[in-house]
Amino acid sequence: xxxxxxxxxxxxxxxxxxxPLTYSAFPLDPAQRQAADLDSASTPAERASHxxxxxxxxxxxxVGDKDQADFIPPDPPANRAAALGAPPREKRAIWIxxxxxxxxxxxTVDGLARGVLDELAQRNQHPVPRLRTVKIAGQVLQRVExxxxxxxDYDLHLYETYWAPKTEGVAKLADVTSFLxxxxxxxxxxxxxxxxxxxxxxxxxxxxxxxxxxYICITLLVLAALTVINGVILASAVAKTNLAxxxxxxxxxxxxxxxxxxxxxxxxxxxIVLFLANLCRPQKLGPFARRLLSCMGWASVICTIAQIxxxxxxxxxxxxxxxxxxHNSGVASQTQVSPRIISVALHxxxxxxxxxxxHMPVAKLQAFATCIIFCGxxxxxxxxxxxxxSHSSEKSVGxxxxxxxxxxxxxxLNLLAIAVPLRLCFGPHFTAVLPTYLSFIQSSFWVxxxxxxxxxxxxxxxxQYVGDVAIYVRPNKLDRFDxxxxxxxxxxxxxxxALFTAYEDPKNNKFLYNRVALVGHSLGSVIAYDTLNRLxxxxxxxxxxLRVADRTKCMITFGSPxxxxxxxxxxxxxxxxxxxxxxxxxxxxxxxxxxxxRKLAWINIYSPNDIVSGSLxxxxxxxxxxxxxxxxxxxxxxxxxxxxAHVSYWNNSTVWKELLNQIA
Numbered sequence: 158x159x160x161x162x163x164x165x166x167x168x169x170x171x172x173x174x175x176x177p178l179t180y181s182a183f184p185l186d187p188a189q190r191q192a193a194d195l196d197s198a199s200t201p202a203e204r205a206s207h208x209x210x211x212x213x214x215x216x217x218x219x220v221g222d223k224d225q226a227d228f229i230p231p232d233p234p235a236n237r238a239a240a241l242g243a244p245p246r247e248k249r250a251i252w253i254x255x256x257x258x259x260x261x262x263x264x265t266v267d268g269l270a271r272g273v274l275d276e277l278a279q280r281n282q283h284p285v286p287r288l289r290t291v292k293i294a295g296q297v298l299q300r301v302e303x304x305x306x307x308x309x310d311y312d313l314h315l316y317e318t319y320w321a322p323k324t325e326g327v328a329k330l331a332d333v334t335s336f337l338x339x340x341x342x343x344x345x346x347x348x349x350x351x352x353x354x355x356x357x358x359x360x361x362x363x364x365x366x367x368x369x370x371x372y373i374c375i376t377l378l379v380l381a382a383l384t385v386i387n388g389v390i391l392a393s394a395v396a397k398t399n400l401a402x403x404x405x406x407x408x409x410x411x412x413x414x415x416x417x418x419x420x421x422x423x424x425x426x427x428x429i430v431l432f433l434a435n436l437c438r439p440q441k442l443g444p445f446a447r448r449l450l451s452c453m454g455w456a457s458v459i460c461t462i463a464q465i466x467x468x469x470x471x472x473x474x475x476x477x478x479x480x481x482x483x484h485n486s487g488v489a490s491q492t493q494v495s496p497r498i499i500s501v502a503l504h505x506x507x508x509x510x511x512x513x514x515x516h517m518p519v520a521k522l523q524a525f526a527t528c529i530i531f532c533g534x535x536x537x538x539x540x541x542x543x544x545x546x547s548h549s550s551e552k553s554v555g556x557x558x559x560x561x562x563x564x565x566x567x568x569x570l571n572l573l574a575i576a577v578p579l580r581l582c583f584g585p586h587f588t589a590v591l592p593t594y595l596s597f598i599q600s601s602f603w604v605x606x607x608x609x610x611x612x613x614x615x616x617x618x619x620x621q622y623v624g625d626v627a628i629y630v631r632p633n634k635l636d637r638f639d640x641x642x643x644x645x646x647x648x649x650x651x652x653x654x655a656l657f658t659a660y661e662d663p664k665n666n667k668f669l670y671n672r673v674a675l676v677g678h679s680l681g682s683v684i685a686y687d688t689l690n691r692l693x694x695x696x697x698x699x700x701x702x703l704r705v706a707d708r709t710k711c712m713i714t715f716g717s718p719x720x721x722x723x724x725x726x727x728x729x730x731x732x733x734x735x736x737x738x739x740x741x742x743x744x745x746x747x748x749x750x751x752x753x754x755r756k757l758a759w760i761n762i763y764s765p766n767d768i769v770s771g772s773l774x775x776x777x778x779x780x781x782x783x784x785x786x787x788x789x790x791x792x793x794x795x796x797x798x799x800x801x802a803h804v805s806y807w808n809n810s811t812v813w814k815e816l817l818n819q820i821a
């Protein structure tokens with residue numbers, strides 16, 4: 158309806174604050190029946206009488222004229238008066254669970270609300286969200302309310318489950334490393350034979366593509382290389398204290414520092430490539446530009462993986478340099494006496510290795526790595542200035558040509574960071590000498606801060622992100638995370654259960670929500686899957702009074718590792734009965750019966766550029782593919798930046814478009 162003269166102008170920053178509400182819940186408690194909630198009032202007129210601000214807006218806070226630009230007050234419910242005679246609007250709920258990492262309260266529901274509002278804006282709808290605190294069966298929850306118009310008008314209520322603090326500081330680096338090795342080795346065992354999974358009353362057999370064991374081997378090699386690199390860095394730092402067993406590391410510190418600096422240069426430029434590619438806002442680019450960003454990103458990732466493996470090999474050889482030298486002398490003497498004992502070829506190998514590290518161009522490697530790092534810092538500074546200028550300029554912010562060019566420059570730097578050191582080590586030696594005033598870049602002093610940052614970054618990613626997965630995903634063996642795992646599941650179950658048990662009208666046993674959508678990102682999709690299975694199983698055991706399977710209209714998973722958790726942590730039993738696997742399937746109604754439990758639309762959004770997610774194949778019978786009631790796998794075309802794709806779904810439209818289509 159048109160706004161009254163003088164009404165506040167609606168912008169994307171407008172919102173409404175509403176009075177708290179209390180709902181009764183199934184099974185209905187007599188005390189709760191007497192405390193009937195405000196939202197169970199039969200007409201919008203009754204609900205409007207309890208709004209935080211009346212229609213006149215006289216209670217909206219006022220500020221001075223000079224400060225009005227700095228304060229955007231909440232919108233008064235100006236449209237309530239026109240709705241007093243309208244029939245009650247249907248209420249529908251969306252419940253979302255965040256993934257791994259250091260989330261903060263309300264961050265997830267904020268991302269959900271922004272995604273829904275952006276998609277509604279594309280449909281020419283601009284509702285003002287309401288923020289409300291509600292109490293359902295004694296549980297206090299916060300929600301965002303959005304009025305959706307269209308063929309069927311309804312109120313959309315958004316909820317979240319916040320579980321991040323439960324895993325903070327619980328997992329250690331050793332736990333994460335053990336988890337990854339256990340999963341990787343288990344995945345290798347499952348790769349060389351048909352993968353069998355208990356589902357829908359039988360055993361589904363899936364053929365694993367040949368590329369899977371290759372990817373697993375590369376991942377395990379990178380994990381081993383990072384372990385070696387961090388171990389050598391730590392040992393080298395300790396060697397500075399003149400500890401006798403590590404004295405050789407101090408002797409060869411300059412070689413270790415040069416090799417480590419070259420690796421830091423490659424890893425740093427990779428980060429810049431991915432960061433700048435994401436700044437280009439791929440969702441606003443054409444298909445060719447997105448493909449170009451994807452190709453550059455993957456090429457940089459491959460270069461970095463190669464450099465990490467080479468660095469680990471070099472560091473291992475350097476730390477054994479003294480042993481190689483001593484052993485080489487012993488080999489030479491033994492070879493003269495008895496050539497049959499140790500082959501001449503092995504002797505030549507020792508000679509080549511010791512000669513190579515003895516004549517390594519340490520100063521030139523260090524100087525080049527330092528230049529690459531400084532160039533990367535300068536490139537980042539230029540990119541941030543360009544981004545700030547584009548946001549402050551009156552020109553369209555959709556012009557990303559400058560950032561695209563800088564991304565290409567960063568990509569070239571990444572290639573040079575791995576190619577030039579190899580040329581220095583294995584090609585003809587350069588005779589150029591640096592001027593005296595630039596000799597400082599040959600110092601290994603510059604490697605210290607970057608080594609510290611690199612090690613801290615690797616540790617943070619491993620512990621803060623992969624650690625959450627290690628805590629929640631049960632690795633088919635006894636671990637110490639069972640209590641934390643139970644707390645996470647209970648936190649999710651309590652919120653989701655409140656949505657299914659809440660009554661809108663206790664007198665008529667009318668549920669508040671007849672359409673509920675579950676959304677999970679990353680590890681949150683695993684939690685959402687487990688939670689829905691638990692609710693369905695509990696409802697089934699209690700006589701289906703809540704009708705969970707009927708009222709769950711859709712489940713949206715994006716960036717989901719569900720396929721990988723099923724593959725990496727399923728033990729393929731050799732016995733014919735497979736009792737353990739069948740019992741595990743017996744507590745997962747979603748893979749128990751299509752007609753009874755898979756009445757929902759399950760949409761899985763993934764990206765080939767996301768190493769965490771993938772198409773979900775192990776939750777449908779073999780041969781089912783995007784055919785109802787099978788899972789519908791959709792690739793997000795806008796998630797085109799490698800690695801970063803795992804979090805870019807939030808800014809793209811694919812997830813929110815599918816969500817609104819299903820909940821409507």
